[in-house]
Amino acid sequence: MSSITLQNLTKRFGATVAVNDLSLHIDDREFVVVVGPTGAGKTTTLRCVAGLEKPDDGMVLFDGQDVRSVSPAERDVAFVFQNYALYPRKTAFENIAFPLQARNLSAAEIKAEVERTARMLRIHHLLDRRPAQLSGGEQQRVALGRAMVRRPRAFLMDEPLTNLDFQLRAQMRSELKRIQRELDNTFFYVTNDQVEALSMGDRIAVLNAGTLHQVGTPQEIYEHPADLFVAAFIGSIRMNFLRCAFIADTGALVSADGGWSLPAPPRLREGAQKSKDPGQLILGVRPEDVLLSTEAGNGALEGQVYVAEPLGNHNVYNVRIGPALVRVKTPATFMLDAEARVSVQFNMARAHLFDSATEQALT
Amino acid sequence: MAEVRIENLVKVFPNGTRAVNDVSLAAPDGEFLVLLGPSGCGKTTTLRCVAGLERQTSGDIYIGERVVNDLPPGERDIAFVFQFYALYPHLSAYDNIAFPLRAVGVAADEIDRRVMRVAETLRIKHVLRKRPRSMSSGEQQRVALGRAVIRRPQVFLMDEPLTNLDAALRSDMRVELKHLQRELGVTTLYVTHDQTEAMTMGERIAVMQLGDLQQVGTPLEVYQYPATLFVASFIGDPPMNLIPVTLEGDALQGASGHLSLALAPDVAGAIRQKQSGPGLVLGVRAEDITLSGGDEGDMRGEVTTREPLGDQALYSVGLDGQFIQITTAPTTRFGVGDAISLSIDRSRMRVFDAATERALV
Numbered sequence: 001m002s003s004i005t006l007q008n009l010t011k012r013f014g015a016t017v018a019v020n021d022l023s024l025h026i027d028d029r030e031f032v033v034v035v036g037p038t039g040a041g042k043t044t045t046l047r048c049v050a051g052l053e054k055p056d057d058g059m060v061l062f063d064g065q066d067v068r069s070v071s072p073a074e075r076d077v078a079f080v081f082q083n084y085a086l087y088p089r090k091t092a093f094e095n096i097a098f099p100l101q102a103r104n105l106s107a108a109e110i111k112a113e114v115e116r117t118a119r120m121l122r123i124h125h126l127l128d129r130r131p132a133q134l135s136g137g138e139q140q141r142v143a144l145g146r147a148m149v150r151r152p153r154a155f156l157m158d159e160p161l162t163n164l165d166f167q168l169r170a171q172m173r174s175e176l177k178r179i180q181r182e183l184d185n186t187f188f189y190v191t192n193d194q195v196e197a198l199s200m201g202d203r204i205a206v207l208n209a210g211t212l213h214q215v216g217t218p219q220e221i222y223e224h225p226a227d228l229f230v231a232a233f234i235g236s237i238r239m240n241f242l243r244c245a246f247i248a249d250t251g252a253l254v255s256a257d258g259g260w261s262l263p264a265p266p267r268l269r270e271g272a273q274k275s276k277d278p279g280q281l282i283l284g285v286r287p288e289d290v291l292l293s294t295e296a297g298n299g300a301l302e303g304q305v306y307v308a309e310p311l312g313n314h315n316v317y318n319v320r321i322g323p324a325l326v327r328v329k330t331p332a333t334f335m336l337d338a339e340a341r342v343s344v345q346f347n348m349a350r351a352h353l354f355d356s357a358t359e360q361a362l363t
Numbered sequence: 364m365a366e367v368r369i370e371n372l373v374k375v376f377p378n379g380t381r382a383v384n385d386v387s388l389a390a391p392d393g394e395f396l397v398l399l400g401p402s403g404c405g406k407t408t409t410l411r412c413v414a415g416l417e418r419q420t421s422g423d424i425y426i427g428e429r430v431v432n433d434l435p436p437g438e439r440d441i442a443f444v445f446q447f448y449a450l451y452p453h454l455s456a457y458d459n460i461a462f463p464l465r466a467v468g469v470a471a472d473e474i475d476r477r478v479m480r481v482a483e484t485l486r487i488k489h490v491l492r493k494r495p496r497s498m499s500s501g502e503q504q505r506v507a508l509g510r511a512v513i514r515r516p517q518v519f520l521m522d523e524p525l526t527n528l529d530a531a532l533r534s535d536m537r538v539e540l541k542h543l544q545r546e547l548g549v550t551t552l553y554v555t556h557d558q559t560e561a562m563t564m565g566e567r568i569a570v571m572q573l574g575d576l577q578q579v580g581t582p583l584e585v586y587q588y589p590a591t592l593f594v595a596s597f598i599g600d601p602p603m604n605l606i607p608v609t610l611e612g613d614a615l616q617g618a619s620g621h622l623s624l625a626l627a628p629d630v631a632g633a634i635r636q637k638q639s640g641p642g643l644v645l646g647v648r649a650e651d652i653t654l655s656g657g658d659e660g661d662m663r664g665e666v667t668t669r670e671p672l673g674d675q676a677l678y679s680v681g682l683d684g685q686f687i688q689i690t691t692a693p694t695t696r697f698g699v700g701d702a703i704s705l706s707i708d709r710s711r712m713r714v715f716d717a718a719t720e721r722a723l724v
Binding site: 166167313 | 534538542545556564587597602667668674677679699
């Protein structure tokens with residue numbers, strides 16, 4: 001159990017900067033998820049922590065100690081991948097027990113430790129089976145068990161759920177979170193799946209092209225994204241972005257094509273005034289913060305349904321407002337005809353404003 | 364444009380694998396029909412039989428009024444789309460879209476007419492002279508879509524065309540493809556393992572497993588009224604909660620007494636009449652369960668995890684060795700370890716026969 005600190009970590013591969021001046025602190029026993037698209041530098045970061053890559057600049061500290069001169073094996077961290085290489089001829093028990101063989105433990109001690117671990121992973125009824133007789137999720141748990149019995153100072157996980165189908169992935173998400181709490185150990189987890197990040201992380205670090213964009217709790221990241229990248233990347237249905245200008249005289253936001261004008265509440269007005277160019281702003285509205293109605297509303301925008309997407313527990317309507325396409329999340333019971341004309345209202349109290357040039361949040 | 368009809372389709376591979384097992388299915392003219400299932404369910408084999416890329420072991424395939432069993436792929440008047448390929452960077456949007464027509468020697472004025480029509484539908488007339496590099500990514504996607512559909516066959520057959528795209532692009536393409544299909548009115552058979560794609564794009568969904576057709580219905584039908592345990596577990600995110608129960612008197616009882624669900628006598632009677640044995644499975648969706656701190660309710664349990672998902676919260680509650688998932692508004696704040704009660708919306712639950720795996724009510 002250790003804290004992990006990355007201090008100005010930089011890693012280059014030839015001319016490519018994979019990780020660019022990354023600083024991030026993970027508390028002892030914290031579950032931190034690094035999330036970002038392919039090429040963000042997530043795996044490279046994790047490999048630097050494990051000692052499998054040597055940073056070009058900056059350093060990695062465990063409990064405040066620089067580990068530059070500590071070999072990967074001596075770092076005493078468990079690395080769990082998406083491809084869990086189990087020994088095919090060994091049973092689940094033998095696979096989990098394997099790291100214990102090298103230690104001076106009696107057979108009874110090994111058995112007790114394996115069984116304790118298997119119970120936590122809920123695979124104690126499968127210990128006699130070989131990998132081929134286990135499902136993907138069960139194999140993943142065996143791999144995790146093998147890492148757990150070593151009692152490492154931290155777990156590093158590189159997209160461990162990627163190869164599972166989505167039903168199993170959802171189940172393993174909540175399982176991993178529970179296991180982390182029961183182990184009471186540090187989890188440093190990387191993924192490209194924002195749902196995994198939101199659902200599992202105590203805190204989330206959003207990484208793109210080697211650069212850290214934001215660190216915060218799931219709620220902070222979702223409700224107060226620091227920039228356009230984070231706003232677009234986090235959220236199951238992507239945030240809507242509408243180009244607009246702030247007109248200081250009237251206190252209104254006017255769309256780039258002139259098709260609509262909306263009064264800006266004080267929070268957005270203050271935000272707009274922070275921009276060097278209030279004529280080039282981006283209004284960000286989450287799909288659940290857009291309200292549709294078939295009746296003309298006061299100050300509502302006019303739109304037309306382009307494509308409806310029923311998802312069972314809710315609907316997503318893609319609505320054309322002038323040249324823009326706006327995604328709207330509604331309850332499953334809210335039904336509209338194809339190509340219906342609708343009035344659209346944004347919940348401006350929850351809207352975001354971004355600067356076009358810097359892409360930074362202004363609100 | 365034509366109806367596609369599959370009758371008693373069977374495909375057995377030389378190694379003995381029965382990939383498609385007596386499937387009958389029809390897509391009326393103009394319909395967007397999705398074949399959905401996990402890998403190995405037979406959906407791609409079915410599609411390849413329709414395309415003429417595989418010869419079925421038995422059964423008939425109709426395109427319009429024509430039996431096409433013995434026609435080679437080129438004579439079936441279909442277009443098979445595997446994925447939306449990258450655009451040729453040195454060609455304009457116009458030339459990219461026209462490419463498949465030029466390749467088969469269509470006359471220039473006919474090409475022009477068709478390119479303009481597709482460009483209009485896709486709202487890309489203003490970029491036709493541009494090269495991909497100077498278009499936005501949204502425009503590029505729509506050009507790629509235009510190129511895929513510029514041939515006007517009777518039927519589009521699509522095999523997971525969006526699989527290799529990143530999440531944002533995939534959801535944009537879903538919307539554009541659905542809109543385009545409706546505009547063009549070409550019957551489309553679309554294969555995917557992704558239930559979100561199936562729900563959002565399909566007019567109807569055919570759910571397959573291990574070569575068998577499990578259910579065909581609109582997205583809301585398969586979501587609300589899954590016909591089998593498999594469909595219930597495969598459709599929906601999160602999937603339906605499936606809880607082993609038995610019927611005692613007029614109430615469903617869980618294994619250990621933590622679950623007791625009184626039913627209306629006519630519902631209980633219907634179950635009693637149809638059930639093949641004592642084992643039942645209660646199916647209830649995560650959004651049809653309400654949490655409360657009191658001890659009213661149908662089940663009692665303890666919060667195992669709470670996952671904040673931004674626009675909602677997902678709770679996991681331990682019950683008799685399994686976990687029940689419940690979605691709530693993001694503002695609910697039950698903590699891990701809290702004892703809570705769960706109430707089930709009886710108007711929206713399903714009861715399955717554990718032995719036959721089919722829905723009873």
